[in-house]
Amino acid sequence: MKVHIIGGGNLGVSIALGIAKFSKNNQVTVTRRNIASIQYLSEYGITVSSDNKHNIQEADVVILTIKPYQVDTVFAEILSAIPGKTIASAVSGLSLDVLQEKTNGTFPVVRIMPNIAAQFGESATCISFPEKDREKALPIVDLFQDLGTAPVIDEKLMDAATVLGACGTAYALRYIRASMQAGIEIGFDSQTALAIAAQTVKGAAKMLLEEKVHPEQLIDRVTTPQGCTIVGLNEMEHNGFSSSLIKGIKTSLKQIKG
Ligand SMILES: NC(=O)C1=CN([C@@H]2O[C@H](COP(=O)(O)OP(=O)(O)OC[C@H]3O[C@@H](n4cnc5c(N)ncnc54)[C@H](OP(=O)(O)O)[C@@H]3O)[C@@H](O)[C@H]2O)C=CC1
Ligand SMILES: O=C(O)[C@@H]1CCC=N1
Known part of the structure; x- marks a missing residue:
């Protein structure tokens, strides 16, 4: 497949590198106005x-990884x-309806929501498309499956997917940062604290993904009665740990919906 990515910034570059490293038989072009940093x-x-039109006619799919306010300019340039x-x-935030409207209803359209771990073959990429465009969309689903997981979801959940799956990378990193800071306070140098915190999150995520159980079942295996884990967890909850995450995620969603 020939993939043409317009918007070689954080996400566009992650997808391009993910395709180059984790998929087979695909060619990628990436465009942006100032290319020095992505040469x-x-x-x-x-x-x-x-x-933006370099070899674009040969592409099988054009992927847009630009900001919402850049879409009209790019469409004016490439659509014809x-x-x-x-x-x-x-x-x-760009719905399939608006995407179809902006492309005069004459282009197959797909909405994808990857995250920047695409670069490491670990994105959770939610995808939706109009039923009429299913045939054109399925190869794109296959492509993103090579870059992690790629569930096809109802379009009405795409904004929620943006928050949980794309913003979620930042939330998870902030958890790791906080753990690292605590790790330093209790005696580790910063690099060791970071390595332990990051590997611990990776291990927890891997157990969940492989065992497919509720997190609390795994937590039960860690929390020795009267032990140090449960007192720490409860202290975190008294201070609003889960509640602040839930509130943050809902605030992010409100921001997208406007
Ligand atoms: N970052 C993330 O984790 C995620 C981002 N998204 C979405 O992806 C989109 C891009 O986000 P992100 O990568 O963070 O943003 P960036 O600002 O990092 O990337 C946008 C890129 O678009 C380029 N660009 C701007 N105007 C044009 C143009 N007219 N033609 C070609 N390229 C252009 C810019 O480069 P230049 O100025 O050189 O042209 C820039 O590199 C946003 O809509 C965002 O919501 C979705 C999921 C995750
Ligand atoms: O923060 C943002 O608006 C973008 C969308 C999802 C991740 N980054």
Whole structure:
């Protein structure tokens, strides 16, 4: 598959590198206006250009990883050159209806919501598409399955998926940062604290994904009666640990919905 990514920033580069490293038989082009910082992508076989239309006619899919306010400018530039080509948008908050309206209803459209762990083959990429575009969308689902997981979801949950799956990377990193800071306070140097905190989160996530159980079942295996885990957990909950996460996630969702 030939993949043309417009918007070689944080997400666009992650997807490009993920495709280059974790998928087979795909070619990637990435564009942005100032390409100096992404020239290194050519070392991975990725074509880099400051021209959004560079080789675009050969592409099987055009992926948009630009900000919402950049969409109209990019469409004005490219649409006439790619009639009927599949457009996959990772633009947050841009619904399939609006995407179809902006493309005059004449392009197959797919909404994708990856996260920046695509670069490491570990993205949770939620995908939705109109039923009429299923045939065109399925190869894109396959592509993102190579970059982690790629559940097809109801479009009405795409904003929620943005928060849980894409913003979620930042929330998880903040948890790790806090653990690291605590680790320093209780005696570790920062690098060791970070390594322990990050590996512990990775291990916890792996157990959940492989055992497919409720987190509390695993927590039960850690919390020795009258032990140190349960007192720490309860102290965190008294201070609003779960509650603040839930509130934060709902606030992020409100921001997307406007
Ligand atoms: N970052 C993330 O974790 C995630 C982001 N998203 C969504 O992806 C989109 C991009 O986010 P993110 O990667 O963080 O943003 P960035 O600002 O890092 O990337 C956007 C890129 O678009 C380029 N760009 C701007 N205008 C044009 C243009 N006219 N033609 C071509 N390229 C252009 C910019 O480069 P230049 O100025 O050089 O052109 C920039 O590199 C947003 O809609 C965001 O909501 C979704 C999921 C996760
Ligand atoms: O913060 C943002 O708006 C984007 C969307 C999801 C992740 N980053």
